[in-house]
Amino acid sequence: MSRLQAQAADAPVQLLRCSAVVGNFAQAGRLPAQLVSSAPAPAEPDPRPALGSARQLRLLLQDDQLKSLFPEWLALLAEHGLRAPEGSIPTLLGLALRSPDLRRAIMAVIGAKGLWLAGQSPEWESLLSVADLGRLDAALWETGTPEQRLAYLAQTRREDPAQAVELLAAVWSQEGARERRKLLGVLSDAPGSADVAFLESALADRSKDVRSDAAGLLALIPGSTVQTRAVELLDGWLGFESKTGLMGTLKGRKGQLNVTLPEDWDSAWTTIGIHEKPPKGMGRKAWWLEQLLGLVDPDHWFERWQRSAPEILGMVEGHEWQGTLLAGWQRATRHFSNGVWARALIAGAVDSSAEATLWAILSPSEQEDALTQPLTTSSKGKPFKRAFDRLGHLGHRWSPSFSAVVFQACLKLFHEQRPDANYARYAILRQVAAHLDPGGYPGMEQSLGPYLQTSSPWQKITTEMLDTLRFRNDMIQAIESARTGSVRIESDQRGTS
Numbered sequence: 001m002s003r004l005q006a007q008a009a010d011a012p013v014q015l016l017r018c019s020a021v022v023g024n025f026a027q028a029g030r031l032p033a034q035l036v037s038s039a040p041a042p043a044e045p046d047p048r049p050a051l052g053s054a055r056q057l058r059l060l061l062q063d064d065q066l067k068s069l070f071p072e073w074l075a076l077l078a079e080h081g082l083r084a085p086e087g088s089i090p091t092l093l094g095l096a097l098r099s100p101d102l103r104r105a106i107m108a109v110i111g112a113k114g115l116w117l118a119g120q121s122p123e124w125e126s127l128l129s130v131a132d133l134g135r136l137d138a139a140l141w142e143t144g145t146p147e148q149r150l151a152y153l154a155q156t157r158r159e160d161p162a163q164a165v166e167l168l169a170a171v172w173s174q175e176g177a178r179e180r181r182k183l184l185g186v187l188s189d190a191p192g193s194a195d196v197a198f199l200e201s202a203l204a205d206r207s208k209d210v211r212s213d214a215a216g217l218l219a220l221i222p223g224s225t226v227q228t229r230a231v232e233l234l235d236g237w238l239g240f241e242s243k244t245g246l247m248g249t250l251k252g253r254k255g256q257l258n259v260t261l262p263e264d265w266d267s268a269w270t271t272i273g274i275h276e277k278p279p280k281g282m283g284r285k286a287w288w289l290e291q292l293l294g295l296v297d298p299d300h301w302f303e304r305w306q307r308s309a310p311e312i313l314g315m316v317e318g319h320e321w322q323g324t325l326l327a328g329w330q331r332a333t334r335h336f337s338n339g340v341w342a343r344a345l346i347a348g349a350v351d352s353s354a355e356a357t358l359w360a361i362l363s364p365s366e367q368e369d370a371l372t373q374p375l376t377t378s379s380k381g382k383p384f385k386r387a388f389d390r391l392g393h394l395g396h397r398w399s400p401s402f403s404a405v406v407f408q409a410c411l412k413l414f415h416e417q418r419p420d421a422n423y424a425r426y427a428i429l430r431q432v433a434a435h436l437d438p439g440g441y442p443g444m445e446q447s448l449g450p451y452l453q454t455s456s457p458w459q460k461i462t463t464e465m466l467d468t469l470r471f472r473n474d475m476i477q478a479i480e481s482a483r484t485g486s487v488r489i490e491s492d493q494r495g496t497s
Helices: 002-006 011-028 055-062 067-079 086-098 100-107 111-120 125-130 146-159 161-174 177-188 193-202 208-219 225-237 245-250 267-272 284-293 299-305 309-315 322-335 339-347 352-359 364-375 382-393 400-416 423-435 438-447 459-496
Strands: 238-241 256-259
Touching: 055 067, 055 086, 055 459, 067 100, 067 423, 067 459, 086 100, 086 111, 086 125, 100 111, 100 125, 111 125, 125 146, 146 161, 146 177, 161 177, 161 193, 177 193, 177 208, 193 208, 208 225, 208 267, 225 238, 225 267, 225 284, 256 309, 284 322, 299 309, 309 339, 322 339, 322 352, 339 352, 339 364, 352 382, 364 382, 364 400, 382 400, 382 423, 400 423, 400 438, 423 459, 438 459
Parallel strands: none
Antiparallel strands: 238 256
């Protein structure tokens, strides 16, 4: 170092030369890392065959037009008993970290080597909490990460519901509000009478969010204090008159709904999870009514008033409390997963921001049934436009019969209308291609041929739709072929043995 300094008098030059030498020394003189413990045991063998090529996965992740198909790729692998290509495991683990909604689906297809690799990395180890690792060790409840403890509690809940409540009660006072809410959510798996005592104690929790969650679970248990008290209060706040006079008859109404709300707050309502102060921009009485309605199964009103859900919703049209009543019944419909009320609300003028959660209550076949008829009407009519825009709520792969209806609706749209007034529907058309049954791709390609011409105003979106359909068709065939090939190999091996 002294020789370098002597070669130049200029201080900046000396500094740069010395820095270069020190940098090279640090790189070349670094000793190899040494294991402080024995090497980890190798991954367990995985009986599931791996998909041979990662080409389609790379295209899925690199092409913005195809990224939306990634969940379908994951579902197809799981459905066919395959695991992801081993070379893609690090990429998939990185995606699992960034995509909580897809985390469980990704961990289900990375195989034993993927789970082994995740266990070797502090960054990826937390992902194992959502993976199917067989029966979890009880020690995780005491020493595991928050995710592992949650997974163990969920396992215990499935095997012994009463023991899960005991575990929860033992640590309840030691947990923060956020963790208490997560742990309490485990009890949402079929809450029953054995949970009542613990949940009622949680109604006095210092966190208002925990109190609300506990009240919501108690509302699902027949005969609970929350359910009984909420019904008693609402039966006093809402009244029904079956005779409405000449004007009601002319409007097609079979009854009149009367709303009589208390003037003052009752502190006893906190014991059933009702909050006093409303969100900004909302009245106090409306807030009380909306919360309370959300705690009562909407079927109660059918039993009490002997009116169907569409008839009850018809009575509130133009009502002074229409917005609050609809908001409350939407809450209750989601909370109790009431399909009858979900269909009735969807058929009416439901708030678009709440509509997606209502569609999620319906089964795939119910969703398709709700849209089939209006999609067969004129593309210029309101029923068709409304039904077509709602296709975005149907996230499953559509049945062949419904796919045929939707595809004919697309052709009708192309034929009857120009796209310059329908740019808002381009996103829906792209989603259509991601959910149509790809088994009909050859016929679809032939029918869309005229719209692929450069003179067609629909040429761009038609090309994109066909590209998506073609990719999905190839993707499904590749996965099915991989499964068929592995089954054939297994059969040959059994035959030779």
